[in-house]
Amino acid sequence: MNVKIGDKVRFLNSVGGGIVRRFKxxxxxxxxxxxxFDIPVLIRECVVVGDNMMTRSSAGRPSAPAPQVQVTAPAPQPEKVEETAEGERLNVFLAYLPIDPKSMQQTRYEAYFVNESNYFLFYNYMSRQNNSWMSRSQGLIEPNTKIFMEEFGKEDLNELERICVQFIAFKKDKPYAMKNSVSVELRLDTVKFYKLHCFLDNDYFDEPAILAPIVRQDIPERQMLISAAAIQEAMQQKVREEKVTPTVVKKKAEAPIIEVDLHTEQLLDTTAGMDSTAILNYQLDKFHEVLKEYAGVKGQKIVFIHGKGEGVLRKAIENELKTKYKQYFYQDASFREYGFGATMVTIK
Structure with a gap:
């Protein structure tokens, strides 16, 4: 099929069409x-539906036909796909290229979907808008090809900070290994679109581009998005690899530190019938019992695990140490192992 400047075409794998104005x-x-609007499209994605060689001048009179430039495009019919050994694993990327790299402050951009695999992909490319998603491009992409999705400007960058790509993979007219459907949400660093050095040489385009991996070697990308609240909560929790039975006070074989867990669920089978004062007194009795047992062991370190909570038990323990055990040294236990929920006492 010949595509010429001036032909009226429609798009094969998406809605739309128009008049061919020039080649790229x-x-x-x-x-x-x-x-x-000017839309860059792969030639093989165009189907000629009419001839519109006569254009009009500003005065409204027909002007001379545009120069005839012919390029042979593949016929829109099933054809044999040449497969590669590496293509049995999915490698899928988004690619972003500046249209005018010499003017990074004013340039617009092109977005492409890159399919480096032996599979056909039905895809949907979306961006986040408030609490919903908006489809920006969708369609079918052939194996081991790339497809143009959209052109956008800097005014659209805020909409592209959160994007999502979904697709299913299959082969035509032959057996194949089934792949799981993919849905990957990514956060783009849109600041990079203002910096020429962030567009890098790559295997898919002659021009530098920003590549955003979706699937690499059959493994979908997963970005870890952690909120500040989650980080703070993690810092406040004790981190321990194994739980020590609190009612059994013993030295660890690998270190001379004794651990005593004063949480009520570790000390008591049930707290039925006990108010908060009775529970606190029971915990303090266990605290005194342990200090009495190791009173003659100088240098012995004992970690009392009281948890963070509202800080009632912690304050009560500190008060006992300040008034009844002034000769002992105490400090917060290791944050890495216990968070903020433990106090270490050293027998003197």
Whole structure:
């Protein structure tokens, strides 16, 4: 099929079409849609539906036909796909290229979907808007190819901070290994779109591009998004690899530190019938019992695990140490092992 400047075309794998205005490289044309916007499209994604070689001048008179430039495009019919050994694993990327890299402050950008695999992909490319998602491009992409999705400007970058790609993979007319459907949400660093050095050389384009991996070697990308509240909560929790029975006071074989857990669920089978004062007194009795047992062992370190909670038990223990055990040294236990919920006492 021949595609010429001036032809009226429709898009094979997406809604829309227009008039071919010029060629871009060896495999793309610029199509002017009905609203007057220029859209770069792969030649093989265009289907000629009419001839519109006569254009009009500003005076309204027909002007001379545009120069005839012919490029042979693949016929829109099933064809044999050449597979590669590496292509049995999915490698899928998004690619972003500046249209005018010499003017990074004013340039617009192009977005592409890259399919480096032996599979056809039905895809949907979305961006986050408030609490909903908006589809920006969808369709079918052939194996081991890339497809143009959209052109956008800097005014659109805020909408692209959170994006999502979903797709299913399959082969036509042959057996294949089934792949799981993919849904990957990513956060783009849109500041990079203002910096030329962030667009890097790559295997898919002659021009530098920003690549955002979706799937690599069959493994979908997973970004860890941690809120400040979650980090604070994690810092406040004790981190321990194994739980020590609190009612059995003994030295660890590998270290001379004694651990005593004063949490009520470790000391008592049930707290039925006990008010908060009775529970606190029981915990303090256990505290005194342990200090009495090791009173003659100088240098012995004992960690009392009281938890953070409202700090009632912690304050009560500190008060006992200040008034009845002034000769002992005490400090917060290791934050890495216990968080903020333990006090270490050293027998003197």
């Amino acid at each position: 490289g060896n495999d793309q044309v610029i199509v002017e849609d009905e609203d007057g």
